Amino acid sequence: MFSGIPSVPNAITLVRLLTLPWFLYMLFSQDQRAGAALLLGVLGMTDWVDGWIARRFNQVSAFGSVFDPAVDRVLFVVGAVSVMIDGAVPMWLCIAILTREIAVGLLMVTGAVCGMERFAVSINGKRYTFLLMTAVPLLLLAGSNHATADSARVVGWMLAIPGLFLSYTTAFGYIPLVRNGLQKGRAARRLR
Structure with missing residues (x-):
């Protein structure tokens, strides 16, 4: 479980997590919406960077495959609430x-506790993550006095609506995958 913890992708994920307080500070204490939007966007994009590095340089680890999605959920929740x-x-x-993040998070935790065999995130899961992790910072930027605020609002909504739709279709698509993962987990335990 903890093999491969000290890797570049896991370090990037950790930095992403540790940078969230800076985002909150910029947004609420400094009233720097544009700066906070930029930071939130960068934090979202690093999710793609750490995954690419992990796959490209064979640094995928059991720890990282749990840690990265957990940090993604934290980023989503903190970003959305903020x-x-x-x-x-x-x-x-x-x-x-x-609602979607909490429901899927509970589904995955319940599946893991019940011995579900892990499965990879779907390509649509990656797509909706990209869309929403881009849309939310753009909508935050739209609320600032930055010169690009109007354009950010338009592009933000162009990404948010399909991203939200895709997030829910992906969530419902995980139900049969969890069911199948539970069956495989039970079968593997019987063979032991």
Whole structure:
């Protein structure tokens, strides 16, 4: 489980987690929406970087395959709650994002506790993550006085709506995968 902890991808994931307080500080203490939006966007994009490095340089680890998605969920929840409190993003969008993340998180934890065999994140799971991790910072930027605020609003919504739709279709698609993973986990335990 803990082999491969000291790897570049896991270090990037850890930095992403440790940088979240800086995002909160910029957003709430310094009233720097544009800077906070940029930082949140960079934090979202590093999710792709650490995954690419892990696969490209054969640094995929059991720890990283749990740690990275957990940090993704934390990033989603902290980001969504923060922009909802800030008022830059409508409450309904944040609640829809949070509801999906909590439901899938509970589904995965329940599956893991019940011995589910792990499965890879679907390509649509990666797509919705990209869309929403790009849309939310853009919508935050749209609430600033930055010169690109109007463009950020348009592009943010162009990404948010399909991202939200894809997030829910992906969530429902995980149900049969979890069911299958539970069956495989039970079968593997019987063979031991």
